[in-house]
Amino acid sequence: MNKKDITISTILFGLIIIIFTVYVSITFVPSVKHANKYYKVYLGGEKIGLISSEEELYNLIDKEQKVIKDKYNVDKVYPPSGLKIQSVLTYSNNTMSAKEVYDEIKDLDPFTIEAYEVNVKKDKYNKKFFILNKEDLDKAIKNTILAFLTEEQYENYKNDTQIQKAEENMQITDIYFDQEVTIRKTHISTEEDIITSPDELSIFFLFGTSNLTNKYIVKATDTIEEIAYKNKLGVSDFLVANPNIVSEKALLAVGQEVIVAGINPIANxxxxxxxxxxxxxxxxxxxxxxxxxxxxxxxxxxxxxxxxxxxxxxxxxxxxxxxxxxxxxxxxxxxxxxxxxxxxxxxxxxxxxxxxxxxxxxxxxxxxxxxxxxxxxxxxxxxxxxxxxxxxxxxxxxxxxxxxxxxxxxxxxxxxxxxxxxxxxxxxxxxxxxxxxxxxxxxxxxxxxxxxxxxxxxxxxxxxxxxxxxxxxxxxxxxxxxxx
Incomplete structure (x- = not known):
C-alpha cells in the first residue's frame, strides 16, 4: 500500500468517526434529574421533615382544632408560634404527608389563635396580658373609670357638656392613664390566659386578677364600715369594689354577697x-x-x-x-x-x-x-x-x-x-x-x-x-x- 492509499483510508476513517459522533449527539437524550420545590418544617428549631404543601398543613390544623374554635368562639386556628416553614429546592423525594406532620406536632407545642396583646408600661413596671376582642378593652377602661366617677360625670366630660354651677360642682379637665398602654393584634398561644369576656376583663383591669375569691356573706348587724375593717379595706375601697352599693350608709341584706378584695388597677x-x-x-x-x-x-x-x-x-x-x-x-x-x-x-x-x-x-x-x-x-x-x-x-x-x-x-x-x-x-x-x-x-x-x-x-x-x-x-x- 502506497502513501496515497494510507491517506485516503485515514480520511475515510475520520469521516466515519465524525458522522457517528454527530449521529449519537443528535439521537441520544441523557437522563436529567430535576430539583423539586418542597417545604422544610421546623418546630422550636428542630427539623420535623419535608412536605409538599404548606397550605395543606395549615388547613389541616384549622380543620382538626374544633375544640379550640368552640372554646374561644373563633373561626380559625393557626400553627404553634414555634413552627417555621421554609421553601427549598431539593432532589430528595423523601417527604411526609401533612397528616404525618400534624400528628407529630399536635402534642409538642400549643396552637395559636388571633387575639390581642396589651402592654402597660411605666419605668420598670411592665404588665402584659391577652384579650380576645379589642372592644372589650374599651369597655373595661370605661368600667374602671366609672369606679371612681359617676356615669353622668364621665359622659358630660366625654361629650363636652359639663355645666358650670355656682355650688358643689366637678369640672373634669382631663382623664388619662399614668402608664403607657399599647395594644397589638397577633397570634397568641392557647396555653396563655386569654381573657374572653368584657365582664372578666373589667374585673381584671380593676383588681389585677380575674379570679376574685375574696368575697363575704353579710351577717345580721353587719355594717359596711365593720365589713371593710374586718377585711383590711377602707370604706371608699369597699364601695369601689361594690359599685352597686351607693354609700357607706346603705343597708345590706343578710346573706348578701359582697366583694372584699382591694383594688389594684392594671393601669392607674x-x-x-x-x-x-x-x-x-x-x-x-x-x-x-x-x-x-x-x-x-x-x-x-x-x-x-x-x-x-x-x-x-x-x-x-x-x-x-x-x-x-x-x-x-x-x-x-x-x-x-x-x-x-x-x-x-x-x-x-x-x-x-x-x-x-x-x-x-x-x-x-x-x-x-x-x-x-x-x-x-x-x-x-x-x-x-x-x-x-x-x-x-x-x-x-x-x-x-x-x-x-x-x-x-x-x-x-x-x-x-x-x-x-x-x-x-x-x-x-x-x-x-x-x-x-x-x-x-x-x-x-x-x-x-x-x-x-x-x-x-x-x-x-x-x-x-x-x-x-x-x-x-x-x-x-x-x-x-x-x-x-
Whole structure:
C-alpha cells in the first residue's frame, strides 16, 4: 500500500468517526434529574421533615382544632408560634404527608389563635396580658373609670357638656392613664390566659386578677364600715369594689354577697378636675382662765357658731385617691363665731386641756386620706393608715394642737421632716411631711396654736399635705375623734 492509499483510508476513517459522533449527539437524550420545590418544617428549631404543601398543613390544623374554635368562639386556628416553614429546592423525594406532620406536632407545642396583646408600661413596671376582642378593652377602661366617677360625670366630660354651677360642682379637665398602654393584634398561644369576656376583663383591669375569691356573706348587724375593717379595706375601697352599693350608709341584706378584695388597677386612672363644694367652717373653742374662780368652776362665756364657705380646688386624683389639691378660691358665706369657755384658775398651773384642741392647719382644708385601711399611694398594697392627711389649705402653716413639750424633731425617708409633741396628759401628737426642718426643737415647750412647721411633701409623699396622728397612752387613735 502506497502513501496515497494510507491517506485516503485515514480520511475515510475520520469521516466515519465524525458522522457517528454527530449521529449519537443528535439521537441520544441523557437522563436529567430535576430539583423539586418542597417545604422544610421546623418546630422550636428542630427539623420535623419535608412536605409538599404548606397550605395543606395549615388547613389541616384549622380543620382538626374544633375544640379550640368552640372554646374561644373563633373561626380559625393557626400553627404553634414555634413552627417555621421554609421553601427549598431539593432532589430528595423523601417527604411526609401533612397528616404525618400534624400528628407529630399536635402534642409538642400549643396552637395559636388571633387575639390581642396589651402592654402597660411605666419605668420598670411592665404588665402584659391577652384579650380576645379589642372592644372589650374599651369597655373595661370605661368600667374602671366609672369606679371612681359617676356615669353622668364621665359622659358630660366625654361629650363636652359639663355645666358650670355656682355650688358643689366637678369640672373634669382631663382623664388619662399614668402608664403607657399599647395594644397589638397577633397570634397568641392557647396555653396563655386569654381573657374572653368584657365582664372578666373589667374585673381584671380593676383588681389585677380575674379570679376574685375574696368575697363575704353579710351577717345580721353587719355594717359596711365593720365589713371593710374586718377585711383590711377602707370604706371608699369597699364601695369601689361594690359599685352597686351607693354609700357607706346603705343597708345590706343578710346573706348578701359582697366583694372584699382591694383594688389594684392594671393601669392607674388619673382624673384632673376643678371641684367646688360647700364647706362648714367649724368654730374654734377658746379657753380662758379666771384666777378668781376655783379650779372646778367653769362657764360658757360665748356660744360657738359654725360658718359656711364655698371653696374651689384644683385636684389631681389617681384611682380615686387625692394626690394633690390646691385651693383656688374661697367665698365665705357666713363667718364662724368662736366658743369661749372660762375655767377657774385659782392656785393651778395650766399645762394643757384635753377637752378643746386647736386644728393643726389653716381653714378651709380637705381630708385627702382618712384613718384606717387604704392602698398606700406611694408603695401600693393595702396597709393601715394611722393618721389623717390634710391638704388644700389657704396657707402652709402647721400649728400645735395643744400646749406641750417637743419630744422629736427629725427626718426619715418615710415621714420626711416631722415633729412630735407630748401634751403631758397621755396624748402625743405627730406632724409629718414638713417642707423643711421643724421650727421647734426637742425639749422646747410650745403653746396651743403655736407655729411649729411648714406643710410640704418630704418623705414618702405624693403631694403637699400634713399627715396628722394622735396617740393616747401609746395607742394610735383616729385624730378626728378628739374634735367630736
Amino acid at each position: 386612672i388619673v382624673v384632673e378636675s376643678f371641684q367646688t363644694e360647700k364647706q362648714t367652717i367649724t368654730y374654734d373653742t377658746k379657753v380662758e382662765y379666771d384666777k378668781s374662780l376655783n379650779a372646778e368652776d367653769m362657764y360658757i362665756k360665748q356660744q360657738g357658731t359654725n360658718g359656711q364657705s364655698i371653696v374651689t380646688y384644683a385636684t389631681k386624683e389617681m384611682n380615686g385617691v387625692i394626690l394633690n389639691t390646691v385651693l383656688i378660691s374661697e367665698e365665705v358665706v357666713s363667718a364662724p363665731v368662736d366658743k369661749i369657755v372660762v375655767y377657774g384658775g385659782k392656785n393651778i398651773v395650766y399645762v394643757g386641756n384635753s377637752t378643746y384642741w386647736a386644728w393643726p392647719t389653716s381653714k378651709p382644708y380637705r381630708i385627702s386620706s382618712s384613718y384606717g385601711y387604704r392602698v398606700h399611694p406611694v408603695y401600693g398594697g393595702g396597709h393601715f393608715h394611722y393618721g389623717v392627711d390634710i391638704t388644700g389649705t389657704p396657707n402652709k402653716n402647721i400649728y400645735a394642737i395643744q400646749s406641750g413639750k417637743v419630744i422629736a424633731a427629725d427626718y426619715n425617708s418615710s415621714m420626711g421632716y416631722y415633729t412630735k409633741i407630748d401634751h403631758q396628759n397621755g396624748y402625743v401628737s405627730t406632724y409629718m411631711h414638713f417642707a423643711k426642718k421643724a421650727l421647734v426643737s426637742v425639749g422646747e415647750t410650745v403653746e396651743k396654736g403655736q407655729l411649729i412647721g411648714i406643710m410640704g411633701s418630704t418623705g414618702a409623699s405624693t403631694g403637699r399635705h400634713l399627715d396628722f396622728r394622735i396617740q393616747k397612752n401609746g395607742q394610735f387613735m383616729n385624730p378626728l375623734s378628739i374634735y367630736q
